[in-house]
Amino acid sequence: MTAGAPPADAGFPTADRERGAVRTTLAGLTTRGRSFLAAGAAAAVCAYVLGQGDLLRVGLLLAVLPLVCAIVLYRTRYRVAGSRRLSPGRVPAGTESRVQLRIDNVSRLHTGLLMLQDRVPYVLGPRPRFVLDRVEAGGRREVSYRVRSDLRGRYPLGPLQLRLTDPFGMCELTRSFSAYDTLTVIPRVTALPPVRLSGEASGYGDGRQRSLALAGEDDIIPRGYRHGDDLRRVHWRSTARYGELMVRREEQPQRARCTVLLDTRGDALQGAGPDSAFEWAVSGAASALVHMLERGYSVRLLTDTGASVPGEGSDGFAGASQESADAAGLMMDTLAVIDHSDGAGLSPAYDVLRSGNEGLLLAFLGDLDEEQAAVVARMRQRSGAAVAFVLDSTAWTRGEGPSPQLETRLRMLRESGWTAVGVPPGADLGALWREADWQRTSAGPAPMGGTTTGGWG
Incomplete structure (x- = not known):
């Protein structure tokens, strides 16, 4: 990812722009330059009052020096090009990315002192600054810095700013490059154990009908x-x-489908920040997506609003018709910027699910009232297997134990055929993943305080 930049010596061809450039140059006088100018003016006034010619010459020298430095700096035509490279451009939350800056002097003159400054959002760390002593004609300099964010999102980097200064430090001029890059911070992904939540060892079904098997010779x-x-x-x-x-034609094995449902309702998953229930649900959905894609499933991300990723295709799923890495990147980019929705229910998601056989259904849900629990229960009718991770946002925000309402909703989902697991604050997704497999194979919930570490208490 490279961002070019125009030369830093953009001129001012018209008279109005020339006057504006002069004002900008004078405004770029440093504290030292302004002090010299003030001292020269004071010395000139004192020389006039006292009638001292030598003092007047000293005052003129002090006043003229910063002005001459400003004019020379403005007339110096440096042609400098800048580029930026992110490595990598997409990182999980809590990990670092390296930003490499390169400055090329494309003019025939060597530069003076150059100061680089890159604009960085405050969540990525302090604004990086670098000093380059001198760049020869046709030469280049490379510097780098690291950025890190615990919050997912898309963050712009740039534009790069270049400060020119004279050897005496009397004046500084700032030139900004126009290009910028974007760093995408995706949710944290947890490696999940290879359990058989859907009853299949991989994403390729063995008992599916083949069109060729039913076709005659003609x-x-x-x-x-x-x-x-x-x-x-x-x-x-x-x-x-x-x-x-x-x-x-050879018989092509059909990939099993998996839909990952993410509940983004603001009332159902309250709170914000890296340790909130909403962020846990987003990270859990990202982990499930990556895990199922690696196991060969055709995967789709679905939210409570009915929006699906990668989008509306022939079947709406990704992983079979395109590379799994591209599908994972597209869904991760969506999860990087996903936020609470204004929806009050899960009916839009149910309308999408009931349009066909969805295969395995993995749901990350927030608080459920009786009506929404009934909607989720009906989703089981259109899926081959269904696993729900239900969060109690009240327990997450207050640090309390599971509410009686949560136990009632879990029981209701299990009676409708779901494998339902309650998610305590700060739970480990890998442990809950094993608990869901244990619950599916034993047709009942794991005992409290058992071998799984994801239980309450």
């Missing part, structure tokens, strides 16, 4: 012969029809 759709194809798969009837070698 219904087979052949394709052109490719180098390396087995000659025993040549379809001679189609070869005679098209005049070129045609082979039978």
Whole structure:
């Protein structure tokens, strides 16, 4: 990711811009330059009052020196190009990214003292500043700094500012480059154990129907012969029809589907910050997405508003028709900027889910009243297996134990076929993942205070 920049010596061709440039140059006088100018003026006044010619010459020297430095600095035509590289450009929350800056002197003159300053949002750390003593004609300098954020989001870096100063430190001019880059901080991802929540070892189903298995000899759709194809798969009837070698298509295994449902309602998941219930749910959804993609599933991210990522395609899922890394990056970019919604219910998500067979359904839910719990219970009818991680935002904000309402909602979901797990404050997702597998295989909730570390208390 490289950002170019225009030369730092942009001129002022018109008279108005020339006057504006002069005012800007005089405004760039440093404290030392202003002190010299004031001292020269005071000496000139004293020389006039006292009639001292030598003192007048000293005053003129003090006053003229900063003005001459400002004019020379303004007339000096440095042509400097800047670039920025992020490594990497997408990082999980709490990890560092390195920013490398490069300054190229494309003019025929060597530069004087240069001071670099990059604009950085305060959440990424202090604003970096660098001093370059001298850059020869055609030379380059490289400096780097690190940024880190505990809060996910998209943060602009830049534009890069270049300060020019004279050797005496009398005047400073600032030039800003126009380009900037964006650092994407995605949610933290937890490595999950390879359990079989859906009853399948991988994302490729074994008991699915194949269209070719139900087709007769005349219904087979052949394709052109490719180098390396087995000659025993040549379809001679189609070869005679098209005049070129045609082979039978191989049966393509269909990937199992997985929908990750994230509840973003502001009333259901209260609080903000890295340790809030909402951030835990976002991080849990990100971990589940990455885990299921790695296991070969076609995955879709769905929110309570009914919005899905990667979007509306032939089936709305990603991972089968495109690279898993691209699909994961797209969904991670969405989770990096996702925020609380204004929705009051989960009905929009249910309307999307009931349109077809969704396969495995993983839900990260907040507080559920009786009506919303009934909506979630109906979602189970359109999925092959369903696992819900339910957070009690009151317990997260107040540090209390599970409320009786939460236990009632979990029981209601389990009776409708869900594998429902309560999420205590600061719970480990990996432990809850194992608890969900234990609950599915034993057809009942894990005992309180058992072997799992994600239980309450």
